[in-house]
Amino acid sequence: MPMFPPISLEILVLALGFILLLAESFSNSTNKRGLAHIAIFCLGWIFAISFFTASAPATVAPGSYWNFYSGDGVSLVFKRIALLTTIGVLVLALDYEAALAKLLPSAHVGAGTGEFYILPLFTCAGLMLMASAVDLVMAFAALELVTISFYVLVAYARRSHASLEAGVKYLILGALSTGFIVYGVTWIFGLTGETHFTKVAEKLAHLRGDDTAILFAFLLILVGLGFKVAAVPFQSWVPDVYEGAPTPVTAFLSVGSKAAGFLLFLRVLEPFLGVHSILPKVLQVLALVAGATLIFGNLAAMPQNSLKRLLAYSSIGHAGYLLTAIACIGAGGGLLLGVGATVGYYLFAYMLMTLLAFAVLTLVSVNSKGEDIQHFNGLSKRSPFLAFAMVVAMSSLAGVPLTAGFYGKFLVFAQIIQAHHWVLLSLGVITVGAGFYYYFRVVAAMYWHDPQETAPISVAPLSKITISLLIASIFYFGINPNPVLSALRTSAPSVAAAAH
């Protein structure tokens, strides 16, 4: 079996993106659906190739790309998450075509949708590079690739005011957060003279002098990445952008950008955890942000009537659980697994259930002309299949056992209890209760209420397969999480190790 170097995955995705872009601009056909199908097919192959990657060389030559690129197990898991997410988003985009066509100033259905299928590939490449980045500059460049392609995608529906507004908001706040990150990177570089994470960690640990400078650098990075992962108080853009963006893009934002943001967060956090004098303060700030995010995300989700907004707040809430796990990083001694594996598994489960929820949302919104919870009324009569899929997604998001989402919550709670963080524990209990309420509201709408429209919803074969696969995976990984966990474990995230 030939083994591919890990970076070939990113190169393949980028090449695929460029080829499709060129093909799109030279083709006369107005039907762009073929592009999406080719992209899905090729991404599937790249996903398969990701299981046959070679490991990093034992010694790294000074000029080689291994100096800023890592091919460890965690990065591979995140790359697979990115690939699967992109495939899912493209399937959603195909379903969304009818709705998108009305929001584009073009003569034919499908015209002008080409880039909508191709840009996600570049986002995907950015996400994958970010997963492997072990150098601040590399991480920043990858992050910008992701963000810039998102700027376009969020504002893609040019005739929708909401989409344009979302685009502007995302652009301004994204640029602002980028500024914070760059400033933070500059401080780190100024303090240490290094950009590679490991070297930064070494230098920081032996730095003599004022801790304030290190703390300041940490706070700048925290603010910058806080925007990306939607942590309170940097979450204000999330609801509007999620609501305004085309639904597949919202799904992508919610899953992809969050996963990449958290991985980067863990990697950047690592050097700071080595500085023992500031560790208590760092953890305190993290716990504060985590608690606020938990409370705000989950409580604000309760009164929402638009499902997209509800999912936006729920995404903030889930960021809260992830941050909570990270805030417990100093606890030491692993009951189950380290914080890195907890975050990795949680994000994997989050990808499955969020994609599933957005897949159903896309189909319902295209067929019901709305994205509110009331448009889900009586869905169990219009399409029992979609209703069941949504029940699975909502149960998993709420954390019902035997679904993938439960193991995620379970691991997080294990971290909290291990850290004896009783305040966060009680916040976690309250917010899970709130989650039961707002997720089950959707279930109630689908089963308890009568539909406003009675036309049955037809589901395209590709979407049906995707949704069935997602349901099956949610149950499978809800019973046996071992495949993901051992993949994460093959190279235990050094974050957890650094804290001890």
Place this chain on the structure above:
Amino acid sequence: MLTTLLLIPIVTAAALFLGFGNRTWAKGSALLQLALTLALWFRYDQAKAGYQFIFETNPLFPGVDLRYSVGVDGLSLVMLLLTALVTVTAVWFLPQLEKRANLFDGSVLLISAGATGAFLAKDLFFFYAFHELALVPTFLLIGLFGSGERQAAAWKITIYLGVGSIVLLAGLVDLLMALPVSSRTFDLQALQQLGAAHMIPAAAQIRPWFLLTIGFGTLISLFPFHSWAAPAYASAPTPVAMLHSGVLKKFGLYGMVRLVLPFLPDAFHQPVWGNYTAQDLLLIALLGNILYVGLVTISQRKLDFMIGYSSVMHMGYIFLGLASLNLAGLSGACLLMFAHGLSVAALFAVSGALRDREGSLNFDKLGGASKSVPFLGICFAMAAFASIGLPGFANFASETMVFFGGFSPGATSFQKTATILALWGVVISAVYMLRAYKAVFLGQPTASSAKWTDLAGGARFALALLPLTLLLGGVFPRYFLSYLKPTLEATLR
């Protein structure tokens, strides 16, 4: 074999959801479940303690002893028998529906599967997971097919039980964390041996004790965490009320016996508030169940609410048995779990049958029903007498043991006082049960009740199963106790 028992309702439910089959499938599944449970019951070697019929997979977590593993011991077998019996009766009391009958039937089977899985599980994780799985179908069914304030009741039960489960989860993790790293395991059998070894120092037992007691207590409707139960049972469709109050609620008690008693026995005697020990607090709470909720029950004017509150009240006796921490009390508590499950399910079945005929279950609107529906009347009378604690029924045998447990030589004076007060609960339950029987079945038939027709053949047999088993348990309690004894002795060691 045990996995088959679990798969029967799950596969049938899946088939029903996918649109295959009809009600006969649900009935067949329930009968098959009962048959298999009886086969287990008779093949089980009751002289031995510990799990039998074990099946387990490889660990599901890298480096952690968490796996899908099932097995039964005497206690779980008694609970499985309860589950199977109540499921059979519940399936015959499924309402006639024009639409979505398969959704209803499948969900009922899923609730039964959740209970079965929880009692079968030999792994802490699956023990927890299966119980909570039953939450989703319960929510759907109460909100969709319930009566009265059904949606409010559905929300209340879901959020209460959801939060209770999370507290419970925190308690379970905390319990595991209290063990030394090398002996942390999710295997209930291994945990039982660890519990016998008294691994956790007394002072460290308090926190997990509270988390677990509040978590399990919410699921069991322990005072003051009980307010979800009665409205939910009153609004729930009959089979759901039967399964939930009869079977699923016993999960919490089962968990108390499995985890709290063997692991945290010293916590009961730790002072937590002034001179009051944790045991005293538990006794106060359970007196709240027996006396306060008992009086609330007397004041109910509707049959379904009355039964709902009475089921909350009787949880107090079971807790009294658990809190006695001796074999007599604990055996009584476990037998009472079984007996109460059967009697409350029978009561809900009769009340559901009456609701189908009358629509309102207000005592003022009912009367003289025993003339037109004598069979329902007899079943109600037997179940009501059983739940009062009349000799001859399993409830009597078990309540007697619970009270003996409360007066055992080692009992504190507080415990004895509580037991004396709890005895008054028998009077309270006699008052409301007899009043209800009189109001519904005796006296002059109302205009509508004279025209009622009694149960049809199949449902008669299904309903009769419950009081007959109660009689059997009342006449031969020793037979049922022989299953429980080795397990419970190991628990208290």
